[in-house]
Amino acid sequence: MKLNSIGLNQEKSTALANDLNQLLANFQQYYLNLRGIHWNIKGKRFFDLHTKFEELYNDANLKVDEIAERILTLGGVPYHTFDDFVNFSKVPIGKNITQDVDAIRLIVNSLTELLVIERKILDASDEANDEGTNAMMSDFITEQEKTVWMMKAWLAEEI
Numbered sequence: 765m766k767l768n769s770i771g772l773n774q775e776k777s778t779a780l781a782n783d784l785n786q787l788l789a790n791f792q793q794y795y796l797n798l799r800g801i802h803w804n805i806k807g808k809r810f811f812d813l814h815t816k817f818e819e820l821y822n823d824a825n826l827k828v829d830e831i832a833e834r835i836l837t838l839g840g841v842p843y844h845t846f847d848d849f850v851n852f853s854k855v856p857i858g859k860n861i862t863q864d865v866d867a868i869r870l871i872v873n874s875l876t877e878l879l880v881i882e883r884k885i886l887d888a889s890d891e892a893n894d895e896g897t898n899a900m901m902s903d904f905i906t907e908q909e910k911t912v913w914m915m916k917a918w919l920a921e922e923i
Contacts (some may be wrong), residue, residue, distance in 0.1 A: 768839055776892035781840025783885045784897070788831045788843050789852035790881060794874045795824040797858040801867040809864045820871070820911075827904065834897055854881075865919065872915045875908045882908075 766774045798821035805813050832842035843849060855877045858870040882901045889897035916923050 770837065770896075772838070772894055773892055774839070776888070777838040777894070778840065780885065780888055780892060780894060780897055781835045781838040783881070783888060784831055784835045784838070785840065785843050785848075786852050787878070787881045787885060788828065788835065789849045790855045790878055791824060791828050791831060792843075792849040793853040793855040793857065794878060795821055795828060797855070797861075797870055797874055798824055800858055801861050801870065804860065804862050805864065805867055806862045807864055813864055813867065817867070830900060834900060837896065838894075868915050868919055872912055872919070875912050875915075879905060879908055879912075 768774045768777050770777075798817055802814060802817035802821060805817065832844075835842040843852065855874045856870065858867070858874075861867050861870055882905050886898060886901040886905065889895075889901060913923050
């Protein structure tokens with residue numbers, strides 16, 4: 765078994781970097797969705813939602829950077845073109861969303877997709893003994909589960 769410079773199995777690190785690239789593509793789409801709803805939201809809840817969406821896209825932007833840096837740490841090359849993001853993203857695309865309920869549902873649907881990918885990476889990173897990726901995924905999952913719960917509460921829907 766060949767180890768990389770951070771002491772992890774090279775083959776498993778390459779596979780994790782590939783999985784993280786899929787997450788990166790999906791996070792970029794999520795980020796773009798958040799920017800779009802931040803800019804385009806209308807209605808009586810504009811001020812509250814405009815601020816909340818800005819908070820979420822700033823957080824997503826930081827996570828995009830963390831994911832890309834982890835890919836580099838594992839020896840991979842992060843996706844960095846719109847073609848990559850479009851081709852590898854499963855997060856729904858939110859276009860011209862102006863209404864509060866539609867915007868919140870887009871966030872919930874996007875986070876649901878991200879959580880599926882993150883749980884897959886969490887399992888793989890655990891198997892690879894990759895504590896760095898594992899901790900990052902665990903933190904992302906915990907935070908995003910809470911956001912889903914809060915958004916579902918806002919929608920008055922069960923989790």
